[in-house]
Amino acid sequence: MLKQYNYVGPPEIRAQLNSVRMSRPVNTHQALLHQIELLTAEFNDGPYLTVTFIIDTEGHLHICDRHQEHVACALGRPVLSAGEITFALQHADYYIERITNQSTGYCPEPASWQAVDSALRRLEIHYPDFFEPAYDFRRCLHCAQINLIKDNYYICAVCETDLPAFWNCDQKE
Numbered sequence: 562m563l564k565q566y567n568y569v570g571p572p573e574i575r576a577q578l579n580s581v582r583m584s585r586p587v588n589t590h591q592a593l594l595h596q597i598e599l600l601t602a603e604f605n606d607g608p609y610l611t612v613t614f615i616i617d618t619e620g621h622l623h624i625c626d627r628h629q630e631h632v633a634c635a636l637g638r639p640v641l642s643a644g645e646i647t648f649a650l651q652h653a654d655y656y657i658e659r660i661t662n663q664s665t666g667y668c669p670e671p672a673s674w675q676a677v678d679s680a681l682r683r684l685e686i687h688y689p690d691f692f693e694p695a696y697d698f699r700r701c702l703h704c705a706q707i708n709l710i711k712d713n714y715y716i717c718a719v720c721e722t723d724l725p726a727f728w729n730c731d732q733k734e
């Protein structure tokens with residue numbers, strides 16, 4: 562059983578969910594190409610396209626416009642992983658250049674890669690071996706700020722309190 566992550570970000574972002582369209586699960590290579598084409602239409606054409614993604618609790622990939630919050634892409638529901646995917650266009654086909662677990666709304670751990678790997682394996686697309694970069698998130702026990710850990714620096718960016726050694730982002734203040 563894979564770990565489920567609930568939304569832990571600011572409530573005001575969650576409140577914007579009413580205006581969000583249903584994002585469809587991407588279960589086939591065909592569906593993936595279709596979704597990418599819908600998203601590229603909104604941007605300038607270039608070799609790279611970065612999108613927001615979530616893996617729903619059924620294990621399916623959803624991709625959304627990069628400017629959309631993860632919680633919106635997930636319709637407020639729990640996820641198995643979340644972050645950003647960068648697609649690259651080569652010889653009229655796409656491959657995945659880069660995947661990160663960067664989502665301060667869900668703070669998925671690097672171990673959530675397992676869910677990403679399972680979802681992507683069915684899509685007949687080339688993708689990397691792991692998150693790059695893989696982020697760790699911690700909630701500050703003093704000021705409740707969610708911190709994205711860089712360079713093993715476990716100090717709160719807001720109040721400079723030491724951050725806990727273990728994942729705690731779902732902890733209430």
Ligand SMILES: [Zn+2]
Binds near residue numbers: 702704705717718
């Ligand atoms: Zn703090």
